[in-house]
Amino acid sequence: MTKVAIIGAGPCGLSALRSFEQAEKKGDKIPEIVCFDKQEDWGGLWNYSWRTGSDQYGDPVPNSMYRYLWSNGPKECLEFADYSFDEHFSKPIPSFPPREVLYDYILGRVKKGNLKDKVKFSTTVTNVVYNGSNFEVTYRDKKNATSSTDIFDYVVVANGHFSVPFIPEYPGMKAFPGRIMHSHDFRDAEEFRDKNVVVLGSSYSAEDVALQCHKYGAKSVTIAYRHNPMGFKWPKGMKEVFHLDRLEGNKAIFKDGHVQEADAVILCTGYLHHFPFLSEDLKLKTGNRLYPPKLYKGVVWQNNHKLMYLGMQDQFHTFNMFDCQAWFARDVIMGKIKVPDNSKVEKDINKWVSTEEKLENADQMIDFQTEYTKELHTLSNYPKIDFELIRKTFKEWEHHKVENIMTYRNKSFASPVTGSVGPKHHTDWEIAMDDSLKTFLDQPKK
Numbered sequence: 001m002t003k004v005a006i007i008g009a010g011p012c013g014l015s016a017l018r019s020f021e022q023a024e025k026k027g028d029k030i031p032e033i034v035c036f037d038k039q040e041d042w043g044g045l046w047n048y049s050w051r052t053g054s055d056q057y058g059d060p061v062p063n064s065m066y067r068y069l070w071s072n073g074p075k076e077c078l079e080f081a082d083y084s085f086d087e088h089f090s091k092p093i094p095s096f097p098p099r100e101v102l103y104d105y106i107l108g109r110v111k112k113g114n115l116k117d118k119v120k121f122s123t124t125v126t127n128v129v130y131n132g133s134n135f136e137v138t139y140r141d142k143k144n145a146t147s148s149t150d151i152f153d154y155v156v157v158a159n160g161h162f163s164v165p166f167i168p169e170y171p172g173m174k175a176f177p178g179r180i181m182h183s184h185d186f187r188d189a190e191e192f193r194d195k196n197v198v199v200l201g202s203s204y205s206a207e208d209v210a211l212q213c214h215k216y217g218a219k220s221v222t223i224a225y226r227h228n229p230m231g232f233k234w235p236k237g238m239k240e241v242f243h244l245d246r247l248e249g250n251k252a253i254f255k256d257g258h259v260q261e262a263d264a265v266i267l268c269t270g271y272l273h274h275f276p277f278l279s280e281d282l283k284l285k286t287g288n289r290l291y292p293p294k295l296y297k298g299v300v301w302q303n304n305h306k307l308m309y310l311g312m313q314d315q316f317h318t319f320n321m322f323d324c325q326a327w328f329a330r331d332v333i334m335g336k337i338k339v340p341d342n343s344k345v346e347k348d349i350n351k352w353v354s355t356e357e358k359l360e361n362a363d364q365m366i367d368f369q370t371e372y373t374k375e376l377h378t379l380s381n382y383p384k385i386d387f388e389l390i391r392k393t394f395k396e397w398e399h400h401k402v403e404n405i406m407t408y409r410n411k412s413f414a415s416p417v418t419g420s421v422g423p424k425h426h427t428d429w430e431i432a433m434d435d436s437l438k439t440f441l442d443q444p445k446k
């Protein structure tokens, strides 16, 4: 029997498990599947952990999410085609849920069957080599401190790429008297109440960590961009300046001459694609981009079609794109989709990569990833979902952010699966301090 290893039980690994379950339900004979996750439970980044640094076994903690994290995109854009929000919560819910609510949703469809039996938890994959006909996968059972090696015909890499921080150094850091940390280790904005916070970066973490610090009472928040400012209309107490030059004592000195006293510097400087367990010939080498190289249809490793990567793209689209990728990977593994010859694979990859390199703004990037996801969708039997509505929603969301970065999370959108429109949340995001599932779902009776 064909054997498939799935590395990671985050949203991508769960999409892979779900895709095989759905094929089996339709009467297909599916391969034997073993999914590995180094955490004690599934859900990937959405499985919040207070830990930073190492876990109790000395393994690096993969979690990068923090308390009070709310979805930064409309939930309608990431909805599963085969399991709507309405189905999970038995009623329409607002468009920007906090982490715990999305975590509950992600797990809802996989909890229904016996997929958990296929996951080896607290088990880290430490080595994967291709021996010419199949893969030798070595994994470490962390609880029992034992290592084993099994043979697999296919490997699906779904270990995420927002777990290993990229940490630059600036002059003066060694002597800085305050706290310097990466957003990977940021857990609770309360820590920065009444503090002067400097945030480096100009992407989603910089935006959201800065907003969190402001929302939970930081004295001042100064965001330093390196190339392009985010340019939002920041509320009083927040500002955006050009690139950190150096720290001198507790002063941050920026390249535009601006000087700011700082109690903490938070590096929102992104993450590394990191695959220490893969042999060099199997290893994807890429930055955080919309079409990483050497992946046919963004999934199949160009040099070895038995190796699949899920979710390695920079992400506008998330859960339903992961599903489209997983359904595609499943059908390649089950022989329903034939990967074409090398020249066609190369041509297809080059087409996407060269188009991506010409993208200039957020709307074009949204179009690019929507086209990519739509194409994948046509290649498998992943259920119907309205990607044109998702495209439109993403663009409206971008414009709402430009209009007012403090209020974009109060907007509502229509579901691309059921058509129902999310109700307005009972509390505006700016003053909603409690991010629990219970408080979020308890809409006061009218």
Ligand SMILES: Cc1cc2nc3c(=O)[nH]c(=O)nc-3n(C[C@H](O)[C@H](O)[C@H](O)COP(=O)(O)OP(=O)(O)OC[C@H]3O[C@@H](n4cnc5c(N)ncnc54)[C@H](O)[C@@H]3O)c2cc1C
Binding pocket: 007, 008, 009, 010, 011, 012, 013, 036, 037, 038, 039, 042, 043, 044, 045, 046, 062, 064, 065, 066, 069, 070, 071, 072, 073, 078, 123, 124, 125, 126, 158, 159, 160, 161, 162, 163, 277, 310, 311, 315, 317, 318, 319
């Ligand atoms: C701070 C932050 C906020 C985000 N917020 C949003 C949001 O609001 N909306 C949204 O759609 N997306 C958001 N994302 C994007 C996020 O990447 C995806 O939602 C999603 O978690 C990606 O799923 P994944 O399965 O690829 O990776 P992950 O969620 O990272 O899961 C990977 C899993 O692989 C396991 N693993 C790693 N290495 C090994 C190994 N060697 N052996 C065994 N197991 C291993 C890990 O333990 C983990 O469980 C956010 C990301 C970050 C960092």
Ligand SMILES: NC(=O)c1ccc[n+]([C@@H]2O[C@H](COP(=O)([O-])OP(=O)(O)OC[C@H]3O[C@@H](n4cnc5c(N)ncnc54)[C@H](OP(=O)(O)O)[C@@H]3O)[C@@H](O)[C@H]2O)c1
Binding pocket: 069, 070, 071, 072, 073, 162, 168, 183, 200, 201, 202, 203, 204, 205, 206, 208, 209, 225, 226, 227, 228, 268, 269, 270, 271, 288, 315
């Ligand atoms: N739900 C939420 O609210 C939420 C919150 C946080 C993050 N996220 C998600 O997390 C994921 C990762 O986002 P991310 O922002 O961490 O990573 P990212 O999108 O890869 O951005 C990395 C940022 O680091 C900057 N940078 C890199 N090196 C630098 C240096 N030496 N000095 C200064 N700046 C430097 C980059 O600036 P340049 O452009 O100048 O290179 C870029 O702005 C995204 O998918 C995002 O959606 C979601």
